[in-house]
Amino acid sequence: MLITFEGIDGAGKSTQVKKLKKYLTENNHDVLVLREPGGTIVAEKIRDLLLENKHDITPIGELLLFSASRAELVQHTILPALEKRTVVILDRFYDSTTAYQGYGRGLDLDVLQSINAIASSGLVPDITFYLDISPEDALIRKFSEKSIPLAFEENELDRMENSGLGFYQRVRDGYMKLAEHNDRFVLLNACDDPQVLHHKIVKHIVSLFSANRTSTEI
Ligand SMILES: Nc1ncnc2c1ncn2[C@@H]1O[C@H](COP(=O)(O)OP(=O)(O)O)[C@@H](O)[C@H]1O
Numbered sequence: 001m002l003i004t005f006e007g008i009d010g011a012g013k014s015t016q017v018k019k020l021k022k023y024l025t026e027n028n029h030d031v032l033v034l035r036e037p038g039g040t041i042v043a044e045k046i047r048d049l050l051l052e053n054k055h056d057i058t059p060i061g062e063l064l065l066f067s068a069s070r071a072e073l074v075q076h077t078i079l080p081a082l083e084k085r086t087v088v089i090l091d092r093f094y095d096s097t098t099a100y101q102g103y104g105r106g107l108d109l110d111v112l113q114s115i116n117a118i119a120s121s122g123l124v125p126d127i128t129f130y131l132d133i134s135p136e137d138a139l140i141r142k143f144s145e146k147s148i149p150l151a152f153e154e155n156e157l158d159r160m161e162n163s164g165l166g167f168y169q170r171v172r173d174g175y176m177k178l179a180e181h182n183d184r185f186v187l188l189n190a191c192d193d194p195q196v197l198h199h200k201i202v203k204h205i206v207s208l209f210s211a212n213r214t215s216t217e218i
């Protein structure tokens, strides 16, 4: 089973991935958690290139590097794990590419869809949890993580509104469109209590497991 988590930075993906991994492991499932880019020798080298920040990479170059890293991970790690019936949890997958590079940066959505399908060998997640949060609330979470005093936040929010927030709003709108048009998406309010979110996620996973069991029995 392939489970993916999506949402802008600060939405709570890593928090929920950790809780779900613990739950599934305690319930005797083999679980593999992966984060892109990286995960194989070649994909790690691509990760270094992308994150080193010392190279000027064009948006298309960036897209293709992310996709190359994804292709390596899918072929060398994800497909073999799924073959062994391991539950694979991905903290972001190609929906991030669609939301960020497509809706956020304005790259052609049809082109992205083709590249995404090639990079992932046509693999589609069984379920995708989208944690929805406003860019403003996500920013406030980041500030509180770094213990920046509250009085500072409003100035910073004003400054971000002119640049970053517009981009993240487009990304959020893009995710909402994806959630509307794909049955595998589960839309979650990222501002719910983490434990409440975890219980909702587990409920969906349990019903997916039982649906899969029924379909193999038939
Ligand atoms: N449901 C939630 N409600 C409030 N705060 C949360 C919630 N989920 C996560 N957080 C906090 O928000 C911050 C970002 O969470 P994280 O899981 O790292 O997000 P992401 O991986 O999506 O960037 C962390 O400080 C985390 O403790």
Ligand SMILES: [Mg+2]
Pocket: 013, 014, 015, 091
């Ligand atoms: Mg994270």
